[in-house]
Amino acid sequence: MDNDVRKIIYGTITVFLVGVMSWISIIYVSACGVTLTCNRGAPRVDRTPIPTLIPATLPGMGVSLEAETTATAPMMNSDTCHVRALNFIGAWAVSQTPKSTEADPFYFVDEDGKNCEATFTDVLALLNQSGLRGADSLACTSCHSGDLTVAPAQLDLSSYAGIITGSRREGNKPKGTDILGDGDWKASLLYDHLTVAKPDVPGHEQTLSADLMISVGKPFAGPLPTATP
Numbered sequence: 451m452d453n454d455v456r457k458i459i460y461g462t463i464t465v466f467l468v469g470v471m472s473w474i475s476i477i478y479v480s481a482c483g484v485t486l487t488c489n490r491g492a493p494r495v496d497r498t499p500i501p502t503l504i505p506a507t508l509p510g511m512g513v514s515l516e517a518e519t520t521a522t523a524p525m526m527n528s529d530t531c532h533v534r535a536l537n538f539i540g541a542w543a544v545s546q547t548p549k550s551t552e553a554d555p556f557y558f559v560d561e562d563g564k565n566c567e568a569t570f571t572d573v574l575a576l577l578n579q580s581g582l583r584g585a586d587s588l589a590c591t592s593c594h595s596g597d598l599t600v601a602p603a604q605l606d607l608s609s610y611a612g613i614i615t616g617s618r619r620e621g622n623k624p625k626g627t628d629i630l631g632d633g634d635w636k637a638s639l640l641y642d643h644l645t646v647a648k649p650d651v652p653g654h655e656q657t658l659s660a661d662l663m664i665s666v667g668k669p670f671a672g673p674l675p676t677a678t679p
């Protein structure tokens with residue numbers, strides 16, 4: 451009697467184990483075939499045919515940087531003007547008489563000797579442009595933003611009003627230190643900070659290359675209007 455019960459228990463266990471093992475082998479063989487090197491369980495590598503990242507340095511609105519050059523050979527395209535970025539910003543700075551406004555065009559002579567006009571929007575595009583002073587350099591406005599509590603030297607380069615109002619505006623002073631040189635571009639704080647490397651000032655370790663050319667503005671027919679102070 452005892453023996454019979456034991457036989458039944460062992461029998462059941464054996465049948466159960468054999469069942470489980472054959473079930474597993476059926477699954478294995480049906481998924482992999484009769485092989486010992488089954489790698490169907492390895493994760494698949496996803497490859498998308500379309501690059502999903504856009505380049506991080508899109509050209510700023512209205513301004514395009516040209517390869518650095520010292521050549522003054524006439525450019526092919528005569529619909530745009532080609533000028534050194536530094537001279538371009540300078541032309542805008544000296545055009546800022548007390549009477550000028552954000553919307554007023556300003557004039558400059560480009561590298562080919564063409565009379566050209568542009569507006570403050572083109573200057574702002576340049577200040578918003580990264581990579582002006584070496585490949586990884588930050589845009590001016592990424593530090594000198596409209597938030598004076600964090601903008602270095604309380605200088606906001608992100609708007610016309612900010613630039614005209616000047617720097618060092620502790621406590622949001624309505625009038626700061628002039629950065630445009632009051633008609634004398636090369637004496638201005640802006641010219642100084644664009645052309646003189648300041649190894650101790652974060653963001654000013656590098657200068658704007660005097661040879662950096664940009665395509666900007668449009669040719670202006672007729673003689674340049676003379677600024678009337």
Ligand code: HEC
Nearest residue numbers: 588589590593602603617618627629639640643651652653
């Ligand atoms: C990484 C941040 C950073 C970037 C980017 C940056 N600056 Fe500055 N800037 C500073 C700091 C810091 C100072 C010095 C603040 C001080 O002395 O208190 C400064 C000072 C200045 C000043 C002098 C203001 C004054 O009254 O002394 C000018 C002008 C200026 N920057 C213009 C620019 C221009 C133009 C650009 C873009 C080409 C630029 N900065 C990009 C951080 C930056």
